[in-house]
Amino acid sequence: MAGADEADFLELLVANSRIGDWVDRIRAHGNPARQKQALLLLQRAVESRSTYAEEARQAGVVPLLTRLLGLTDDEEVLDASSAIIAACSGPMATAGKVSAFTYDNAVVHIREGALGDGLGAKVWMVAHMLCLELASNRELVAGKRVLELGSGCGVCGLAAAALGAGHVVLSDVEGPVLRNLRACMHLNHKAEGNNATSAVAATAEAVPAAAGAQPLPSDCALFDEAEEVEDFDDMMADMMAVDGRGRGPMTHGSSAPAAAGPASTSACMMQHHHDDRQLQQLQGGGDDESAWEVGNTSVRLLDWAESRSLLDSGVALEQLTVPPAADDAGAGGNAKSRDVGGGAGPGGISGDGEADMPPGVPVWERFAVIIGSEVMYEKVHAELVAAVVKHRLAPGGCAVLQCAVRELKVFEHFIRECRRRALRYRSRQLDPVSVFAPGRTGGGDGGGGCCSFEGILGRAEEYEGGVLLIAIDHEDSPCLEWYRDDWETV
Known part of the structure; x- marks a missing residue:
């Protein structure tokens, strides 16, 4: 994501409301059919849109469903719970993703948090x-x-x-x-140190400069617009109820959403996401984090x-x-x-x-x-x-x-x-x-x-x-x- 816009903010509000409702249904006692319905709706949502995966993770869905796995033998519930946990723990849950932005040769490394933060x-x-x-x-x-x-x-x-x-x-x-x-501050300090070390090594060994990292497709290119999540008919099956605390309202930071258009890549501003080896170099060792x-x-x-x-x-x-x-x-x-x-x-x-x-x-x-x-x-x-x-x-x-x-x-x-x-x-x-x-x-x-x-x-x-x-x-x-x-x- 090169930059969020108003559509992201509005999607966040919708996702926050829906996730909170589904989690409340899953945690409620006395209506197994309604619980399973909410679970399957949640699965469809988190597998189709990264925003929903982020919100679900922030709502505590992973520990909730991990506990649920040990409380039921229902194969459909087990499959849905496992799929949700995977979506909230994998690439779809993009909180923590590190991107690099370049402004006229000045490189900034940013780790975005979850929208729910x-x-x-x-x-x-x-x-x-x-x-x-x-x-x-x-x-x-x-x-x-x-x-x-x-x-x-x-x-x-x-x-x-x-x-x-x-x-x-x-x-x-x-x-x-x-x-x-x-x-983010420490990421940039480490990156600056890594760049300096690399420059010295390149000069001493006369190693040719590596080709620049190619930007990956944007989130919009990777994930198509989610289909409207429709309610299923009530399903007649048992699912164990799980206790837990309800999700609180979304809290806002001091920064407001922006107004500009879609993400762009130009000669003045370029973005790429770090691969696993780059992340290890940025995040490992060095100063007191x-x-x-x-x-x-x-x-x-x-x-x-x-x-x-x-x-x-x-x-x-x-x-x-x-x-x-x-x-x-x-x-x-x-x-x-x-x-x-x-x-x-x-x-x-x-x-x-x-x-x-x-x-x-x-x-x-x-x-x-x-x-x-x-x-x-x-x-x-x-x-x-x-x-x-x-x-x-x-x-x-x-x-x-x-x-x-x-x-x-x-x-x-x-x-x-x-x-x-x-x-x-x-x-x-x-x-x-x-x-x-x-x-x-x-x-x-x-x-x-x-x-x-x-x-x-x-x-x-x-x-x-x-x-x-x-x-x-x-x-x-x-x-x-x-x-x-x-x-x-x-």
Whole structure:
């Protein structure tokens, strides 16, 4: 999957609801026919669509059905349970798949989580648009301290690190997303080390460079659209009931779904999936994978509401000076800064008791550059993003956000919030087709373009404002070296 879009998000919602209903039926007592019916529906779904396999695995179907195998002699139930377990444990359950994306020779390795972990567990297409923008304008991040808001998988922040940023802080708020983000950070650090080692060996032995990995077919090419799952007639057979906890509602991360069209491969952005040997090289050995910082990147918990509360309390940002004990922490925001500001407490425990969480971004820490993709899809996010940019953007710094505009009123509210916070707002419209396929006006699919922007279920008009690239800086200390001069002032 080169990038998820609105269709993936809507399919997730449907899959989440159906899987939860089927699991509840399987766990219920007193109606064996209904239980078997749900089991067979679940089998058909997970074998036909990877989204259903992911959701079923997240719902705890594998241990549930493993237990069931020891409780029944019904051959049909045994076969269905075994097939479901295989689908949820094999290639169809694509959570954990590692992909490599290339933006103008900057390679980023991403391990996507399950959609059930939150929207931040997937790479959305607008994130690729921001990565291409960074790759085309490296001077934006080169040598600078960069904060990525709502990092999700971290593709934009990791791209900035690969493009020469001095230090990048990847931030989010959901535990599962943050832990997957940490894994992605370490994958890239190991890949960088492997590349350096390979380069030295190639030079010493004069070994010709290996041919580049060929991209595998996309998920859309591999898996046809699933047929509608129809209810079977009630089947008159016994099946043992299984106790278990019900599935809770889907939880969302801080990143929103993207608006761009289907996955694409171009000279500017290429993707391939790693084979087993490459995965072993990336995932094996090396640095401490429990660390929340490595190389020129770190992962931090960042609650945007903290910035809004701080600003609304009347605290002057100039008063948020670096404590002497943290003065040597530098751009990395390393271990010396852990006890300053909000976020996870000692031992990696968050304020609400969740274990294995990163430290928070110190309240005094500000950044020369802030980036973010798909950070606003409700009015409350408009308020929070304006507050966190005001708080975290250093004087003379710049923020660049890439967002799909689903509702104009959200972005109109954001403009008002920027003005209220004394931030300068500018933007420019971007056409996803021209971004992903520059210079191409037609494609072989008969759709008038090789990467058509289809929007929600093929209705581009659902996006009231298209895709915006937004530029923000402080009114009283503006950025004097903007990397482009074609912004539209509102």
